[in-house]
Amino acid sequence: MVQVTERDLAMVDWLGIVRLAEVDAIRWALGAMLGSAEPISTRKAQHWVMRMVEAGLVDRARPTFQSASIVWATHDAVGRQPPNLFRQTTRHEVAVASVSSRYLALGFAWQRDRRPVGMFDHQADGVATRDGQAELVEVELTAKSAPRYKQIHENHARRLTQEGMSKVVYFCTADAYRVVSREADRFIFRTERPRLVSTIAFDKRGHWIGSQSDLVTPVQSTPGVPEIAR
DNA sequence: ACGGTCACATTTCGGCCATC
DNA sequence: GATGGCCGAAATGTGACCGT
Numbered sequence: 051m052v053q054v055t056e057r058d059l060a061m062v063d064w065l066g067i068v069r070l071a072e073v074d075a076i077r078w079a080l081g082a083m084l085g086s087a088e089p090i091s092t093r094k095a096q097h098w099v100m101r102m103v104e105a106g107l108v109d110r111a112r113p114t115f116q117s118a119s120i121v122w123a124t125h126d127a128v129g130r131q132p133p134n135l136f137r138q139t140t141r142h143e144v145a146v147a148s149v150s151s152r153y154l155a156l157g158f159a160w161q162r163d164r165r166p167v168g169m170f171d172h173q174a175d176g177v178a179t180r181d182g183q184a185e186l187v188e189v190e191l192t193a194k195s196a197p198r199y200k201q202i203h204e205n206h207a208r209r210l211t212q213e214g215m216s217k218v219v220y221f222c223t224a225d226a227y228r229v230v231s232r233e234a235d236r237f238i239f240r241t242e243r244p245r246l247v248s249t250i251a252f253d254k255r256g257h258w259i260g261s262q263s264d265l266v267t268p269v270q271s272t273p274g275v276p277e278i279a280r
Numbered sequence: 281a282c283g284g285t286c287a288c289a290t291t292t293c294g295g296c297c298a299t300c
Numbered sequence: 301g302a303t304g305g306c307c308g309a310a311a312t313g314t315g316a317c318c319g320t
Binding site for chain 1: 302303305306
Binding site: 073092093096097100112118119 | 291292293294
């Protein structure tokens with residue numbers, strides 16, 4: 051018989067929030083729930099997943115071999131339909147979970163962003179909170195068309211100035227990073243611009259290549275885009 | 281230049297065992 | 301029961317190599 055602990059339930063709750071996660075993200079999240087800033091071993095994470103599968107709280111699948119196993123909370127556990135693994139947005143959701151798990155490891159709480167308010171509002175991929183400070187988190191694996199950033203970035207600026215968000219942090223692929231930063235320079239006023247931070251944290255396949263320090267980069271003291279390494 | 285083969289790298293998974 | 305370390309199996313993508 052599987053014993054389900056408070057920590058297990060907290061993990062399943064988190065899975066319910068992010069919907070999907072790969073085992074690597076499970077490693078970070080489980081570490082975080084043990085109070086550690088380090089991920090637990092892959093073996094232990096897989097073991098945990100097996101226990102939860104046995105308890106009926108979690109399910110998993112590997113869409114293609116060689117790609118990472120995807121884990122999600124079952125309908126019984128969180129009352130949501132299991133995700134469709136073959137949707138276009140799945141890769142993005144998995145990437146968001148990877149970012150989220152790393153925020154947990156640094157002691158942040160993770161929530162979904164609020165539903166859009168009105169037609170021109172923009173919903174971020176997540177909100178990370180710690181010490182009473184909330185940051186909007188965006189994951190950008192493919193750049194949107196440049197014009198869309200006008201509305202999105204102006205929305206970010208408004209939430210920085212009027213909703214008390216402390217930062218907006220973008221985790222990007224190299225390509226998306228360029229566009230996100232350039233459009234931020236165009237559409238965010240210079241007093242707010244330093245509080246939108248972007249970093250290259252994913253490779254083209256959507257695999258995490260960032261480091262923990264990317265999550266706590268201080269806002270830039272001077273407006274402008276850092277040089278892109280070539 | 282092209283197509284096939286093969287060894288190697290990568291990643292998940294589960295067994296075993298000691299320890300908590 | 302849960303955790304954690306170690307190890308080998310399984311499976312497929314990758315790149316080197318080779319003959320034509």
